[in-house]
Amino acid sequence: MAHRLQLALVTASRKVKDVHQFFDHLVNIINIVVSSSKRNDELQHAQAEQVENMIASNEIETRRGANQIVTLQRARDTSVIAFCEQHEIDIPDMNARYTKGRGRYRHQDEDLTMEHHFRICIFTVAIDFQLQEFRFCELTTELVILSSALISKDAFRLFNIVHICNLVKKYYPQDFTEHKQELLESQLQHYELDVIKHPDFQNMSTIFELCRGLKISGKSNIYFLIDRIIRLVLTLLVSTATTERAFLAMKLLKTRLHNRMEDEFLADNMIVYIEKEIVGNFTIEMIMDEFYSMKNRRQA
Structure with missing residues (x-):
C-alpha cells in the first residue's frame, strides 16, 4: 500500500504545472547521474564525505542502533535560511511581488506576492489534487469495515x-x-x-x-x-x-x-x-x- 500511496501522491501533485516541471527536471537530473556508474559512485562518495565532515563539526548528531552502524538522528540548530546561505541558494522575499516570467504578462496580477504563489497557487492546489486522489482510500476503508463483519474473532463480535x-x-x-x-x-x-x-x-x-x-x-x-x-x-x-x-x-x-x-x-x-x-x-x-x-x- 505504501508504494501505491506514494505513486498516488506524486501523480496527483504533478497535475499542478509548477510541480510537474519540478519532477520533470528531477527525472532528468536523476537520469544523468545514474546513467554513469562512475558518476553515481563519485556522488555517493562525495555525500559520504560531507556527512562525515558534518558529524566531525557537530553539525549533526548520530546514534547507534541494533540494525545500523551510524544513523542520522537530527540536525542541530539548522534552518532553511542557513542551508540556503551555505549552498548559495537565492532566498526569495515572500512579501515581494510575484512575476510569472520574463517580460510583461497581459494578465499579471499586481497584488500577487511570492508567499501567495507558493502557499496558495502551488501548495494548496497540490493538496486539493491529493485529497481528490485519496478517494480510493475512502473506498478501501469502507471495504475493510464492511468485510470485518464476516470476521469470527471474539465470538463474531x-x-x-x-x-x-x-x-x-x-x-x-x-x-x-x-x-x-x-x-x-x-x-x-x-x-x-x-x-x-x-x-x-x-x-x-x-x-x-x-x-x-x-x-x-x-x-x-x-x-x-x-x-x-x-x-x-x-x-x-x-x-x-x-x-x-x-x-x-x-x-x-x-x-x-x-x-x-x-x-x-x-x-x-x-x-x-x-x-x-x-x-x-x-x-x-x-x-x-x-x-x-x-x-x-x-x-x-
Missing part, C-alpha cells in the same frame, strides 16, 4: 447482517443477483442462530479459519452464498500481495544499471520474476522448441 448485505450490494453486484441478495439476507439470519452460536466456531479468529470450518462441517453447502462472499473477501489479500510483489520486482529489476529498460521488456521480466513457480515448470529445451516452431510457422 463484529458480525452485522446489514454490513454484509451492503458489502455485496456495493462491491459484488455481478456475483449476486437481486434474488440472490435477498436469499443471502435470509441465509444470514439463519447463520446468526446456527453458526455464530455453535461452540465449534467460537475459537476461530480469522476468515480463513472460518472458511475452512464451514467446509469441514458441511455448512458451506447450507450457507453457500455466505461461503461465496467469504471466499471473495479472501481474494482481497491475494490481490494486495500480488501488487506489492509487482512493485518489489520492479525495484529489483529496473536498477540504475538498467534504467533505460523499455516498458514492454520490463513487464516481460517482471512476469518471469513474479511467477517463479509457474516459470519453473518450463525447461530451456521447451523454450527452444517453442521458438523453433514459431520460426517454422513464419516460413510456412
Whole structure:
C-alpha cells in the first residue's frame, strides 16, 4: 500500500504545472547521474564525505542502533535560511511581488506576492489534487469495515447482517443477483442462530479459519452464498500481495544499471520474476522448441 500511496501522491501533485516541471527536471537530473556508474559512485562518495565532515563539526548528531552502524538522528540548530546561505541558494522575499516570467504578462496580477504563489497557487492546489486522489482510500476503508463483519474473532463480535448485505450490494453486484441478495439476507439470519452460536466456531479468529470450518462441517453447502462472499473477501489479500510483489520486482529489476529498460521488456521480466513457480515448470529445451516452431510457422 505504501508504494501505491506514494505513486498516488506524486501523480496527483504533478497535475499542478509548477510541480510537474519540478519532477520533470528531477527525472532528468536523476537520469544523468545514474546513467554513469562512475558518476553515481563519485556522488555517493562525495555525500559520504560531507556527512562525515558534518558529524566531525557537530553539525549533526548520530546514534547507534541494533540494525545500523551510524544513523542520522537530527540536525542541530539548522534552518532553511542557513542551508540556503551555505549552498548559495537565492532566498526569495515572500512579501515581494510575484512575476510569472520574463517580460510583461497581459494578465499579471499586481497584488500577487511570492508567499501567495507558493502557499496558495502551488501548495494548496497540490493538496486539493491529493485529497481528490485519496478517494480510493475512502473506498478501501469502507471495504475493510464492511468485510470485518464476516470476521469470527471474539465470538463474531463484529458480525452485522446489514454490513454484509451492503458489502455485496456495493462491491459484488455481478456475483449476486437481486434474488440472490435477498436469499443471502435470509441465509444470514439463519447463520446468526446456527453458526455464530455453535461452540465449534467460537475459537476461530480469522476468515480463513472460518472458511475452512464451514467446509469441514458441511455448512458451506447450507450457507453457500455466505461461503461465496467469504471466499471473495479472501481474494482481497491475494490481490494486495500480488501488487506489492509487482512493485518489489520492479525495484529489483529496473536498477540504475538498467534504467533505460523499455516498458514492454520490463513487464516481460517482471512476469518471469513474479511467477517463479509457474516459470519453473518450463525447461530451456521447451523454450527452444517453442521458438523453433514459431520460426517454422513464419516460413510456412
